Amino acid sequence: MSACNAQNTREVTTEIGYIPKQKAEVSDEDYRKWTFLLRSIYEQISKDSGYLKYGDHLNIATAFIKLKEPRQKVVDQWYLAQQEDLESTAELFPLIYQSSRSVVGYLSDSEYDSLIGKFAEVVENKHEIRLNPSEYALENNLDTVLVALMAHLNEKDQEFRMSDMGKQQLIDEENIQIIDSLYSLHKKYIGNSLVGGEYQHVMWAVIQHSDLGHQEKYLPVVHEGVINGELPKTPLKMLIDRVYMKKYGYQIFGSQSGGDLADDATIEKVKKEYGL
Structure with a gap:
């Protein structure tokens, strides 16, 4: 047993x-x-x-x-x-x-x-028994093309992550370019209201696996998405930790393995800033 x-x-x-x-x-x-x-x-x-x-x-x-x-x-x-x-x-x-x-x-x-x-x-x-994106979009009155694209990004985001990070890094660079284009079109976080709960995390995941420049660019967008109910708070905490680890060498919420926490004053300041 x-x-x-x-x-x-x-x-x-x-x-x-x-x-x-x-x-x-x-x-x-x-x-x-x-x-x-x-x-x-x-x-x-x-x-x-x-x-x-x-x-x-x-x-x-x-x-x-x-x-x-x-x-x-x-x-x-x-x-x-x-x-x-x-x-x-x-x-x-x-x-x-x-x-x-x-x-x-x-x-x-x-x-x-x-x-x-x-x-x-x-x-x-x-x-x-993988979810059919087209059926999911129709059942939930969502844009079938956008849902299908996010489903595709979701698969590409994990394609080689556990086996070949060299290949995965190239895919990550392509994925964030697609997110750039989608954000230019929709002007907001692409989450629950546009692609439903099944794919609300995809834009965040692509951002989380991108370079620091894109992570900083989209941090306010993800924050606004959380405020508007487009995705839960946990992804925002993870993105904040990823940015702070890269910029300052410490994290706020402890979501990144191997990284030290910031001092208590910094933690409280950041938590207050983002309403967490």
Whole structure:
């Protein structure tokens, strides 16, 4: 039985507000960074409905790993992520934990391989019933040409990202040129109102994978899109972190792996600036 599916004999829940005590093997910077992430998650769900999404569970699990929490606490969060959204968890888990080395002490090599194999089957099955962009556009009274183009960009954005970054970089450069043209035409973030919830993230993803110049150009556009309900807040936080990492060497929300957090005053200033 998979380590992430062994909780069927007891109720698994998340203790909202739980912040681990600092372990001796956890550095002060790591403790600050990962407890900051936990507090941010707890704060966000208290503002919303108190409802944890699959991504929240995965982020909590990652924080628990970095904070050297017991194995069961981490495995519980992976289990809850799967219960909340198995398909999305199956796609995101291998990106977060790219080898068994990243989960040493929490999954054995065989458990990791078994779970990755299971997730690969889930993703493959999802692709077999891939959404038809034209049908989706017609069902939701959206522009079929624009939806089809965003669906195409969505696929191109991931075509070689896990296998050949040299090829992917060339595609990223082509993709952002298309976004430039679309923005010149529509003069706003191309999100929920134009292409629906299924493709609201695509413009952001292309921007996120572009150069710093384009990221800075479109940061206000993405911000306005969030204000107008065109996409959720999390992508905006990730774009802010990407820009700040490139420009200043630190981040605000802790979404970028390997980067230190800014000082508390800078964090509060940026959060206030963007209403986050």
